[in-house]
Each structure stands twice: as structure tokens, then as C-alpha cells.
Amino acid sequence: MAVTGRRPQYLVFNKPVGVQTDLTPVVPHSLGSMLNALDQQQSLQILADLPRTIAGLTLVTDDNAFLTEVQGQTWPSTLRVQLTGTTPLTLPQNIAAEVVEQRPDQVHQWTMLTLQTTALDSVTAWLESLSRVSGAINRIGWGPIKLSPDLAVGTYRGLFPQEIDALLTPATTSSLEK
Incomplete structure (x- = not known):
């Protein structure tokens, strides 16, 4: 391996x-x-x-x-984070990221959010400031x-x-x- x-x-x-x-x-x-x-x-x-x-x-x-x-x-980072609640997250205009996927789980009442960004520091700082984040922010891809x-x-x-x-x-x- x-x-x-x-x-x-x-x-x-x-x-x-x-x-x-x-x-x-x-x-x-x-x-x-x-x-x-x-x-x-x-x-x-x-x-x-x-x-x-x-x-x-x-x-x-x-x-x-x-x-x-x-x-x-300028390879983008792909980030994944779990958010509490099932309400879709809207990105602010000043956040340089694209939503790849928002997958709500009605049973467990959370949403799995996947983003892509080339502005890793500012996007992770923004994610860390959200009260809905319920776990670690994970980079699951880079380019x-x-x-x-x-x-x-x-x-x-x-x-x-x-x-x-x-x-x-x-x-x-x-x-x-x-």
C-alpha cells in the first residue's frame, strides 16, 4: 500500500x-x-x-x-464539514468558495456540506465562525x-x-x- x-x-x-x-x-x-x-x-x-x-x-x-x-x-481544496440542522447554507458574497454538495439528513437533523476553494485560510476561518459546525473541518481533496x-x-x-x-x-x- x-x-x-x-x-x-x-x-x-x-x-x-x-x-x-x-x-x-x-x-x-x-x-x-x-x-x-x-x-x-x-x-x-x-x-x-x-x-x-x-x-x-x-x-x-x-x-x-x-x-x-x-x-x-492554484489547485482548489475540497472541504467537508457537518452542520447542525437541515436548512441549506447560503455562502456570503465575500467568500471565495463554491458549494459542491449540501446533503441534508432529516433523520439525524444535520447537513453534510462540501465546498471547493482556492482561499483556504479565509474560508476555513469563516467556517470555524459558524455556530452550526458540529465537527472537524476536513480537507478531502486538493486539486x-x-x-x-x-x-x-x-x-x-x-x-x-x-x-x-x-x-x-x-x-x-x-x-x-x-
């Missing part, structure tokens, strides 16, 4: 809430402390960073050329990379060659860039 130990390294983490994106192995509650001994020896850098309060997909690599090329693109349901929280794996190639394919401009 994991494709680690190869050179260069391309890793995808399912980061838990509260974990720092520090890659130093001795820093407690950090991505670095989750690395195995072989991967700890690499000079890794964060490609798709997440605030400490957000869970989900985080990309890491030791390939500087890949890092530079992919960071030059063409989707968080696999079989990648447990607090674990990581190597990116597959087709995922690496997809990240190198230029992103198309969308209405997210307000």
Missing part, C-alpha cells in the same frame, strides 16, 4: 485535527512524529499545508522542482488528489505515479478565484 522509501518522496497524509505540520520527527503532535524511521531521514517539505484546526489531506515531498512547479498552480477512504486518520502513504502526474497537469481557471 505505502510507496515510501523511494527517492524522491511524494507523500499524502490524513492529518488529524490538532497536529502541527512541522516535519521534525521529535516535535510531538506533528506530521514529523508520524513518519517511519526511513522517511524521517528525508529532507521533506509541505506542499499542501493545513492549519492545525483542520483535518485531512496534506501533501509532503522532498523534490524541490516538483514543489516549485505544483505550488505555482486532482482525493483523500482515499482507506487512508486512516493519522497515517500516510506514498503518492502513486498517476497522482504525481495529475498534480503536474496545469490547473484550469475557475470561478473560485474571486
